[in-house]
Amino acid sequence: MRVGLSWDLDTAGTSAAQTHVLGEAATAARFGYDSAWVREGRDGRGACSHPALLLTALSRKDATLQLRAIREVVRANPVRLAEEIAVLDVFSRGRAGLAFAAAGRQGRPPLQVHETVDFVRTAWAADEFRYRGDHVRFPTHTGDDAPAGASFPPARGSDGYVPQWELGPATPDFLTVTPKPHCPRPPVYVEIDDDATLDWAAAAGVSPFVAADVPADTAVERLGRYRKAADTAGRSRAEVEVVVERVIRDESPPALVSFVRDMHAETGLGHLVLRRCGAGDVDLFRFAVDVYPLLQG
């Protein structure tokens, strides 16, 4: 069982939030925590609406934490998103990951989240490609006659095709997004609050993420459905990581351990994320000493 910390920069304060998060994350790394998750400021003017920026700074303060940005698709340019996480991944030597907030939280259709996830995963893995979706189109001039989703250029030399970077046409139909991540496929997560996203993520092998404000019984129910849908789609359970974020305050260690073990048994939970809220947060050192070891095995 991995255990990480998360921060929502809209609620973590304003100008001092960044240094607070960097300091607390560095402390967590020393105590043996596994990951740091930073959620984008939801109103777009939060203390840091670009989690990747803060995580890139964090990547050089510590060499062990997995670094996860929780992003929205509203106002996000999917190309920039792919580029920023790739730079985070090379700066951190392969510790980056990207989670997407639920479509409902953003007032966007689920399909926009699905297309953005699909686009970003393609951008990291493919050389030259184009993308035609309802919400994502890359490059901009990709026509309606292009295949839906990602499509790829003909083989070099066929039909006179030359890759853009080898003096291909000035107006390219296919482009490569670079740099590529150090880890070929950084993990991608999505909140499974709506049924369309739950079914899509399960079939596509995208890891589920359940945010702290989702009640525990709802989390168990939805993760159970995700598991069944993934099994039906023939996905291996080893492909994904089930992540649950919780606010942990004053639960006694035995009760908390029991809760996590039950959830693990029912949902395959593999990564518990402690949401940091400020006053009243569980003590990091005590949790690391008293609880973390009991969650292993």
Next chain:
Amino acid sequence: MDIVVGPYGMQSPHPYRRPHVDMYDDLVEHAQRAEELGFDGIALTEHSFWYDGYCPALLPALAAVAQHTETIKLMTGALLLPQHDPLKVAEEAAVVDRLSNGRLVLGLGAGYRPEEFLGHGVPEGRWGARLFEAFEVVRLALTEETFSFHGDFYDYDDVSLATRPVQTPPDMWICAGFADWAAKGSGRRGWAYCSTGDLMGGSTVFDTYTEAAGRAGVDTGVLRRGLFRDVLVMPSELEAEAIVDEDYWPALNDQFLGFGFLRMSNADGTQVTELPENMKEWYMKHPRNPVGTPAKVREMLRPVLDMDLDLLLVRTVWANFRHDRSLATMETFAKEVMPMLREGDANGRGA
């Protein structure tokens, strides 16, 4: 005059590939070494959609460098602003300025590769006009508690950033090669202007800049001039030549071919696919690109002291250079060339 090392593009070109993870490690080490050697700043530059992995995310990278340096300024030179959402750039800039305790310098350029605009969803054309408008958006966002802006490309009402920068605003420059529109547009607005110098390395671009300011009624005393130079200096001519042949030219050759400098046609209409035969010799002997021993480089750089510069951006290394050579050329520049520039600058200002 601030002397800034860079810009670093973080490319790993075909003829000389290095793992990006190693180059980013080196970047942090170079920044620390540059700080020790007395450089005033270190700069990064961006491009997108280029196979060699050119860095497309400067502000996150500078945020990381900020964690391992204390005093050196952190410059984007240049961030291609029209290809970004200017408000997001302002938000990120404010955070980096806080994380670095007020060391951010924003050099903002337009870009020129059509594929970058198309890939980032920006309509082609009017890139200069878009740059100036976006520059003003960033400036307002980082200066005013709340601002509104209504332009041809950007439209905002009552916007305020939650995170305020330490500097109000951070130092900002237009970085735009030697394009006439950039010199004139910067001058008319009284904005700081960083150039490559004119085609032969001279200062006529700054004359254009100053004249445009004067015609627009801008106090020319507020103008600030920056200049970019590729500089390769080693203790001996032999060592300099080795860097040129093994590190510098292979990378530059790749860059010339790929970045559209040669996206032009032969007389028969076919596409140019090879550099002109004497390109290397021409480039290496060009007054804009001092290469060689400290004495030679000092002599070639002396004219910049007459340009009344506030910023000199010197690219002594590329990220893909062999690491020991990268540090050697940076150190040689700092110890053998920088003192002449500092002394000349002080005398010039005092005269």
